[in-house]
Amino acid sequence: MAKRVRVRAPELTGKGGWINTIGGQLGLAELRGRIVIVDFWTFCCVNCLHVLDELRELEEKHRDTVVIIGVHSPKFVHEAEHQAVVDAVERYGVEHPVLDDPELATWKQYAVRAWPTLVVIDPEGYVVAQHAGEGHAHAIARLVEELEAEHAAKGTLRRGDGPYMAPEPEPTTLRFPGKALALPSGNLLVSDTTRHQLVELEGDGESVVRRIGSGVRGFVDGAAEEAGFSEPQGLALLDDGSVVVADTVNHALRRLDLATGEVSTLAGTGRQWWQGSPTSGPAREVDLSSPWDVALFGGKVWIAMAGVHQLWAYDPEGATVGVAAGTTNEGLVDGPADEAWFAQPSGLAATADRLWLADSETSALRWVDLDGSVHTAVGTGLFDFGHRDGAAEQALLQHPLGVTALPDGSVAVSDTYNHALRRYDPATGEVTTLATDLREPSDAVLVGDDIVVVESARHRLTRLRLPEEAVRVESVAHRTQRAATEVAPGGLRLDVIFQAPAGQKLDTRYGPSTRLLVSSTPPELLLTGEGAGTDLSRALELNPAVTEGVLHVSAMAASCDDDPANEYPACHVHQQDWGVPVRLTEGGTDRLPLVLAGMAD
Numbered sequence: 001m002a003k004r005v006r007v008r009a010p011e012l013t014g015k016g017g018w019i020n021t022i023g024g025q026l027g028l029a030e031l032r033g034r035i036v037i038v039d040f041w042t043f044c045c046v047n048c049l050h051v052l053d054e055l056r057e058l059e060e061k062h063r064d065t066v067v068i069i070g071v072h073s074p075k076f077v078h079e080a081e082h083q084a085v086v087d088a089v090e091r092y093g094v095e096h097p098v099l100d101d102p103e104l105a106t107w108k109q110y111a112v113r114a115w116p117t118l119v120v121i122d123p124e125g126y127v128v129a130q131h132a133g134e135g136h137a138h139a140i141a142r143l144v145e146e147l148e149a150e151h152a153a154k155g156t157l158r159r160g161d162g163p164y165m166a167p168e169p170e171p172t173t174l175r176f177p178g179k180a181l182a183l184p185s186g187n188l189l190v191s192d193t194t195r196h197q198l199v200e201l202e203g204d205g206e207s208v209v210r211r212i213g214s215g216v217r218g219f220v221d222g223a224a225e226e227a228g229f230s231e232p233q234g235l236a237l238l239d240d241g242s243v244v245v246a247d248t249v250n251h252a253l254r255r256l257d258l259a260t261g262e263v264s265t266l267a268g269t270g271r272q273w274w275q276g277s278p279t280s281g282p283a284r285e286v287d288l289s290s291p292w293d294v295a296l297f298g299g300k301v302w303i304a305m306a307g308v309h310q311l312w313a314y315d316p317e318g319a320t321v322g323v324a325a326g327t328t329n330e331g332l333v334d335g336p337a338d339e340a341w342f343a344q345p346s347g348l349a350a351t352a353d354r355l356w357l358a359d360s361e362t363s364a365l366r367w368v369d370l371d372g373s374v375h376t377a378v379g380t381g382l383f384d385f386g387h388r389d390g391a392a393e394q395a396l397l398q399h400p401l402g403v404t405a406l407p408d409g410s411v412a413v414s415d416t417y418n419h420a421l422r423r424y425d426p427a428t429g430e431v432t433t434l435a436t437d438l439r440e441p442s443d444a445v446l447v448g449d450d451i452v453v454v455e456s457a458r459h460r461l462t463r464l465r466l467p468e469e470a471v472r473v474e475s476v477a478h479r480t481q482r483a484a485t486e487v488a489p490g491g492l493r494l495d496v497i498f499q500a501p502a503g504q505k506l507d508t509r510y511g512p513s514t515r516l517l518v519s520s521t522p523p524e525l526l527l528t529g530e531g532a533g534t535d536l537s538r539a540l541e542l543n544p545a546v547t548e549g550v551l552h553v554s555a556m557a558a559s560c561d562d563d564p565a566n567e568y569p570a571c572h573v574h575q576q577d578w579g580v581p582v583r584l585t586e587g588g589t590d591r592l593p594l595v596l597a598g599m600a601d
Contacts (some may be wrong), residue, residue, distance in 0.1 A: 007599075009121045012038070012069065016082045016100025018292075022165045023499030026069075027096055028125055033158025035147050037068045037140065040112050042075050044361065044399050044417075045439035046290050046306045046344050047134055048116040050272065052092055053249060058144065059096060063149055064159045068393060070098035073107040073115065076385060077478050080359065087440075087457050089167075091176040091194050093217070096164050104482070113485075113577045113594060120144075123151045123158065124435060128568065131597045133555075133576025135274070139597065155594040172459040173208060174199060179443040180400070180454050180461060181235035181243065181294060183258065185385040188445070188452065188461065189243060198232060198245065198256065205452055205461035207217065212261055219250045219270045224261030229254070234293030234348070236301060239436035246291040246300055253283070253291060253303070253314060253321075267314050267321045272307065274573040276514070279324025283314055288321070293402075295348035297355045297369065300324075300463050304345040304357060311345060311357070311368065312336075318425040327375055328518065329554060330577045332362040332381050340374035342366075343382060347402035347443065355559035356411050358400040365403065365413055365424055377424055378413075378431055380576050381521055382579050383550060386477035387418045387433075389470070395431035396477055402443035404451065406466070412451060414441040423470070432470035438462065440574075472568060484581040486588035489544035493591040494529070496536040496555040498574065499598035504559040507571050517554040525549035525582075536596075542584060553578040555596050565597050 009027055018026050028036070039055065042050035059068055079088075080102035089098050101107060110119055110127075118136060120129040120143060129143055150158035173517030176194040187209055188201045196348040197213035210224065219229025232254075234246035243256040244266060251294075252268030267283035268291075277287050289307030295301075301314040302324060310326030319403045325337035333341035347358030355368040365377025378392050386396035400422075410425040410433060421435040421444065440457035453462045496516060499505055504512040514536050529540035536555060554577045561569035578594055 007127045009125050009127050010106070010121075010249065012099050012101040013109075014071065014103075015105070016072070016085060016218055019086055019098040019100060020094065020165060020167065021097040021163050023163075026163055028121070029392050030163065031067055031069075032125055033120075033123045033156060033355070034067045034162070035062070035065055035144055035151075035485050037066060037067060037124060038056050038110070038121065039070045039120040040073050040110070040117040042073055042079055042108060042115050043092065043121065044079060044084070046077055046292075050134050050290070051090060051116045051118070052094060052306065052384030054134065058137055058141050061141075062144055065157060065163065066144055067162045068096040070096060071106050072098055072100050073104050073112070073480075074102055075115070076417050078398060079505060082467055084440075087176070093194070096162070096327075100104045112574055113580060114221070117595075120147075120458050122147055123156045128601075129388045129597075130599060131574075132578070132595055133574065135572055135574045136597060138213045138570075138572050139504075139574075144501060146312045153396070155491070168347075172204070173255075174459045174461075176456050176459065177442075177454050177461070178231075178233040178456065179235050179246075180390065180452065181237060182447055182452075183237075183447045184241070188447075189235055190454070190461065191235060193231050193233060193244070193248075196229045196231060198229070198235075203447070205463060210261065211257060212263065212509075216385060217249075219247075219252065221264050221454060222262070222481070224263070226436065227263035234291070234295075234304065236294040236296055238296065238301070240280050244294050245305065248292055249271075250308075251288040251290065251307070253288070253294065253301070259270050264320075268314075273552075275328070276558070279322065282291060283319050285320040287299070288312070292344075292346040293348045295350045295355065297348075297350035301347060302350070302355055304348050306344045306346050306360075306593070309342045309344060311342070315530060316411045325372060328363065329519075329552070330579070331521070331552060332359070332364055332376060332379060332517075334366075334374050334376055337368070337372035347414065349401065349405045351405045351409075352489050356403045356405065358403045358413060360399045360401055360416075363399055365397065365400065365411070371388070377426070378410040383581065386415075386475070387420065387473055388475040388477060389431050389433055389473065392424060392429045392431055398478075402441065402454070404444045404446065406446070412444055414444055414453065416440050416442055416456075420473070421451070421464070433473045434470065435464055436471055445466070453463045482581055484548060484583040485592065486583045486585040487542065487592065488540050488586065488588040488590045489584045491590060492540040492542055493552075494538045494540055494553065495591065495593045496596050497593055497598045498536055498551070498557045499559075501597070502560040503562055504572070505562040507560040509557040513558040515554075515556040521552065522546065525551070542582075544584065546584065548581070548583045549583055551578075551580045551592070553594060555594070557596060
């Protein structure tokens with residue numbers, strides 16, 4: 001093994017305390033002798049959820065030597081609530097200890113700059129690797145095997161059961177339901193996300209008619225009792241009377257035959273889409289990425305492709321699928337479909353001339369018109385959120401996950417992290433609050449004169465009469481808690497650090513294997529250095545007249561097994577988007593290192 005820099009791992013501290021642990025408390029001293037993987041995550045972040053799924057196999061295979069520790073580091077105010085973190089740990093099936101760090105204390109100690117970030121600590125308590133973003137599970141698995149061999153030989157590896165303790169299951173009818181659909185029969189179909197099922201309820205929203213799916217995480221077609229889903233979300237009724245399901249963690253669209261309960265696959269391969277994968281083609285041959293919601297618009301099934309910050313469309317006639325809007329860059333940019341930026345679109349609702357969408361990470365309500373142009377009704381960007389009614393240009397939401405078209409032409413927004421149902425009226429440009437005291441509402445459907453809200457964190461559907469008057473709510477505005485990096489005005493050297501994993505090399509068979517895209521908010525922050533390129537280092541020029549802003553950096557690197565004897569080497573894509581708040585200060589740093597994989601120098 002190559003000689004590694006030995007940096008002592010800082011202690012794990014967080015005001016919220018520990019979840020999923022035996023005895024309640026945990027520290028690095030108790031973990032000595034184990035290989036520790038620290039996963040800095042926040043539950044709003046779809047990339048963090050991807051990493052949770054990437055780590056499942058490694059976690060199971062090395063359960064006696066590896067301890068994964070989740071450090072929950074919130075972006076939104078709601079995510080700093082301890083009960084919300086407890087809920088998220090159960091919702092997403094996190095089977096390892098989690099430290100709730102609402103004040104980002106451990107995040108700062110480890111100099112983390114992005115969600116998700118993985119840090120590997122050896123059995124002697126030293127940091128040996130850091131990875132930002134997705135696609136690193138194979139590299140970490142290789143490193144774990146090396147560390148096991150090295151420390152077994154030294155006598156410093158300790159095997160045995162880890163400190164994880166599973167929570168007691170709760171006997172509720174639904175468990176963190178995601179989306180709902182009103183059926184022609186008058187019944188309601190609900191995606192029972194955490195239990196990997198669909199549940200058909202009577203019109204009362206409580207009495208169970210049937211369950212579709214085995215209840216075990218899987219990707220299986222077949223009859224209702226044997227079909228397998230993995231955290232299903234969005235639902236939409238097709239013209240033939242069947243239901244299309246956004247099977248989120250299976251990266252697929254499924255079809256439910258309401259008459260028979262039979263489940264089949266419409267689109268997706270079960271693999272997650274990565275940069276360089278096909279963006280259109282036969283639906284069963286194209287990879288998808290965390291489809292979160294679906295809606296029929298203009299004869300096609302539009303897909304909120306949360307995992308890649310895009311909208312895709314499935315054509316039932318031709319059984320094809322492809323990108324409909326978005327560039328994969330994360331942010332809020334309006335305009336033509338192929339130039340627009342989204343940030344984890346998670347809710348869709350169609351009218352005759354608009355496709356409305358809840359763009360969760362920008363806390364925005366947006367729409368697509370019939371010619372494909374993208375517009376924003378409410379929301380300003382990745383770092384501003386809150387609960388403020390009034391004129392749409394100054395109104396604030398907080399991580400909305402659902403949107404519902406209302407009969408009068410307005411829309412209701414499931415304003416998830418504000419625990420509220422909001423309303424936007426295009427005719428007046430005003431935002432109001434329809435209801436509060438809803439626990440993480442994630443969707444809503446119209447049933448006659450009522451609206452039925454999916455209260456995800458209360459594990460139920462709640463029926464409300466559509467109010468004629470708005471609820472008065474005290475306005476609050478927030479910005480992300482992340483501290484701004486102080487940088488010097490003028491020249492700034494941006495270095496994205498990437499070291500190919502052991503036994504691999506950069507994949508240059510088809511040209512450059514790296515990509516770097518840089519932009520800023522506001523655009524005036526960058527005088528030079530924006531745009532795309534293949535070098536992972538770049539000289540930026542910051543405008544001294546702009547005192548603060550955000551640098552948006554997107555990096556990708558591809559590596560392959562370095563074995564000349566292997567005719568078909570395994571290749572892997574590593575990628576991450578950073579939004580780095582910066583403040584221009586005399587005496588600030590003139591270099592910004594961002595770790596994609598490796599160790600910062």
